[in-house]
Amino acid sequence: MDKSTAKLIQELAEKLYKDILKKNIPALNFPVRSLENVIYDKKKGFFEIGDLTKERSLTVNTVKTFAQTIRMMALSHEIVKKDDMATKREAYYVSKNWGDARFTEQPESDAIMDDVEAHFRINRERMGFIPEEKGGEVAGKLIVIDKDPATGKELRIDCTQFGSGSYSIPIACEDLKFETHAKFILAIETAGMFQRLVKHSFYNTANCILVSMGGVPTRACRRFIRRLADDKKLPVYAFVDGDPYGITNIYRTLKVGSGNNAHLNQYFCVPQASYLGVTPQDIIDFKLKDATHPLQEVDIKRAKDALKNDPFIRMHKPWKKAMEQMLSMGVRVEQQAFAKHGLNHVIETYLPKKLKNTSKFLP
């Protein structure tokens, strides 16, 4: 793990220690983590945290939380020094040995962990804390460079060599390196569609890297795509269901991140992503009308909410138009709908046609 994390923690600890020796009241600052403290800058391309901060100084009332915050930092320090890691849940259990500073429920320790990462403005993974869940598979023209956990020896993982299987993204991918001559990354909503593209080696024909998100992409999946796209200057095209959930949850989370984790979005969003499809216009252009589904109550609510409140949709005219078109057509469309024209229409017709005009993708 990153050495600078250990250093950041050590410096803060020394400052607190000196404050105490000087009989100053030690204090910690945290950015306020809520939607009111979120800024969306179209150019930067992600939800960013604003300037509002709250202070936690050491008082009779805050002594337990203060101690827990310090112990959480100490745990992180120990973990990164040892090049180990801990899930959020493991960190909670470790606290059972902290005497009076132990946590009673995991949400308490999660909140402290969020505070610490917000304070340092680094992502949890760099503090050695990893999410519980994996997610995200890769196949295609990419070599991932990792190291053997036992020997530390460099490993080269060729993502064209997994047959019908694929490379599963590790929970923490901060230290991976990449080699590729691919032209783009295709981020796919469903595992079934991913498997079809793998089966037909679409990554060879299109010279690309396929990533299966399996619904809303996990932190690890977004971080992997982001690091790869930054490092290799690759565009990212999203191929998801053409419904309000696919657009405002899956795609928007991939591209700009989420509101209540704004202090992390700079690491966990993919601003270079654009939306290949399925668009409401595709329903017309690719004659999918009789393979659509009527919008449900919940779809309509989600679309109207987004038009009214979501800064991302509101700031992009093409998205406003697309959402309005969807509402007026009254239907949603899934990425499997192309099967209506034959199982491989999506590979032989839809994707090649769309990929000829990437500049027309929705932002």
Place this chain on the structure above:
Amino acid sequence: MDKSTAKLIQELAEKLYKDILKKNIPALNFPVRSLENVIYDKKKGFFEIGDLTKERSLTVNTVKTFAQTIRMMALSHEIVKKDDMATKREAYYVSKNWGDARFTEQPESDAIMDDVEAHFRINRERMGFIPEEKGGEVAGKLIVIDKDPATGKELRIDCTQFGSGSYSIPIACEDLKFETHAKFILAIETAGMFQRLVKHSFYNTANCILVSMGGVPTRACRRFIRRLADDKKLPVYAFVDGDPYGITNIYRTLKVGSGNNAHLNQYFCVPQASYLGVTPQDIIDFKLKDATHPLQEVDIKRAKDALKNDPFIRMHKPWKKAMEQMLSMGVRVEQQAFAKHGLNHVIETYLPKKLKNTSKFLP
């Protein structure tokens, strides 16, 4: 895919065709798929389908369902001939071109697909139909032999060579082959625990294959473990949370399958599995009491239901005792709880101790 599937379909089609020419009423037989038609034989080790069948003969009332069944078989025939595949959802969309035999909603096409697989008593994957979802990652002493989807050339996938990442199990794994000298398969509930064991190369120290199930194992994950365990005569040890959900949902599904898919359990269960832990007794033996959680209403209900109604729990005395012990202790324990004694207590103490006495694992 398997050639015999195409043959099975062709033979049935010929029989139906001859019946029609002879002016006999064509008919199809399906086993009844419900709990009343399930048998549990301890020796065989999985829920099995009984002898109740229902007949679908061609009448004015059944003409549409009959036609849909035939068309579904024809689609399967086409897919296996071409060595292609279709998800359940894709199959639904393909039906949009079947004129009056088209399906209105996907549950209709799913039911027909279930009928067809029950009729032939083969699993859907062998008919070329694959689930929507992936699931299951592998790391450790295993070489998976697959083929390059583009060239058909044999690929050897060494599951020790993925660093912090892992091999993601394909949706259909009927055609994979295996090479291994590992001594057992360790099937792990959470991705976080899997990542810890990978990070510390537990598969080297213990000479084993690690599989991350990520909760209740998917069809693909169970099928993979089963095929690997059968082929290489390996025992399978399950390491899941010590709570009624971990035992009666995750572990029991892995080991004996599920009630409402009994016609498939012979392929999708792992009778050679046993339960390493976490057991209620481990809470005492490994001093985890203050890292447990009180059983919730839903846990108690689930445990009592299992003791009363679940043929698997009822037939195994050690399981009855363990469930009763859990109820009387009134607590559940997670696989992360060992972190209380230090992050790597699970690797250095718990797993090695347990693995010395595999004959004591719960059945």
